[in-house]
Amino acid sequence: MGKSNGQSCPTARKISDWLNTSVAEQGSEFFTVNGHLPGRRGRCGVIRTPHGDIHTPAFIAVGTQATVKAVLPETVKDHGAQAVLANAYHLYLQPGPEIVEQAGGVGAFMNWPGPTFTDSGGFQVLSLGAGFRKVLAMDMDRVQADDVIAEGKERLALVDDDGVTFRSHLDGSSHRFTPELSMRIQHHLGADIIFAFDELTTLVNTREYQERSVQRTHNWAVRCLAEHQRLSQSRPDKPTQALFGIVQGAQYEDLRRAAARGLTEITGADGRGFDGYGIGGALEKQNLATIIGWVIAELPDDKPRHLLGISEPDDLFAAVAAGADTFDCVSPSRVARNSAVYSATGRFNVTNAQYRADFGPIDPGCDCYTCAHYTRAYLHHLFKSKEILGSTLSTIHNLRFVIRLVDEIRESIRDGRFDDLRADVLGRYYSAAG
Helix, strand or coil: CCEECCEECCCCCCHHHHCCCCCCCCCCCCEEEEEECCCCCCEEEEEEECCEEEEECEEEEECCCCCCCCCCHHHHHHCCCCCEEEEHHHHHHCCCHHHHHHCCCHHHHCCCCCCEEEECCHHHHHHCCCCCCCCECCCCCCCCCCCCCCCCCCCCEEECCCCEEEECCCCCCEEEECHHHHHHHHHHHCCCEEECCCCCCCCCCCHHHHHHHHHHHHHHHHHHHHHHHHHHHHCCCCCCCEEEEEECCCCCHHHHHHHHHHHHHCCCCCCCCCCEEEECCCECHHHHHHHHHHHHCCCCCCCCEEEECCCCHHHHHHHHHHCCCEEEECHHHHHHCCCEECCCCCCEECCCHHHCCCCCCCCCCCCCHHHHHCCHHHHHHHHHCCCHHHHHHHHHHHHHHHHHHHHHHHHHHHHCCHHHHHHHHHHHHCCCCC
């Protein structure tokens, strides 16, 4: 890009330029670290936003369409969530970003008093383009191909170097997304933390395509930062929004490291870079900690790191130890709506016949509203009767389970008990699988 409103914009460079460079450190009051995990990159800290602090590590509840499905925002707050994440693409389609802005921003719109995040729409490049709905443990037992699409799915997103053309899953209408439009939408939505527009690839894309995609995501990040700073300066009456760049690169160490280094070098007209970084992309579960380690080794220590798309206990421990600060995932609420619930001894399906006359709580050690007032037998009945309340009660429990676990992980870092907690929690949770 050239110039915008008389101010110079950041310039894109080639990802290969960062294959052998180091990271420049910058100071920041947005995020402070107040505890470390000895011998590892894990830490605890505080992210400060206009709508409150986020104590990290923290699990960010996903409310894709400005709602955590089936649960009141007040209930989400009461069960310990510090922040929620909504999706810019979905809110762009319905009700429209201008409506959300008129309401006072996404938090006010959904009656959520705390910090908010919005995803850029990059995940829809994968979910609507290739039809995959998850990024962890993606099936690699397939021939590499750049036109891959999930079985039974139709391609609703087409990517080029300038942006993405989406076909609405609601009415079939065509919509053009560019980095600049994503920034404008997210500024209308008014979340405290927003993400640069990126391309999320599959693990079965070829190496050649992954290289082109990482460069494309880098170029989009340059454009996002420029537009974000322009919008921020043109709307000084609005609360400050922090912009995170997203590191892609699939399972390739050199691409991941180069992508991370590249993002740290991008600065805007005011000399500032990104406020934090997201670690995105499809990952093989067994390589999660390794890939996070590659990325975090290239990022500055004084910026927060958000990992998109994890919530399983083993993944949470691995991610925290590797240095991730915040996480989001739709899985706890999605599986809850399909009768799968978490417990200290593993996840189970409450519609199984053995729970028909089980009058105990989902998890005897859980302090959530559902476990305090309802039984496995009642939830079994609700799902068998196809009653909406089943989804509500199960979602309340699953969210509390994950939020409480991450809270315990944070406290264990401060208290020096991380390894003991990890061994205890994972030993019980996966005992049945052993």
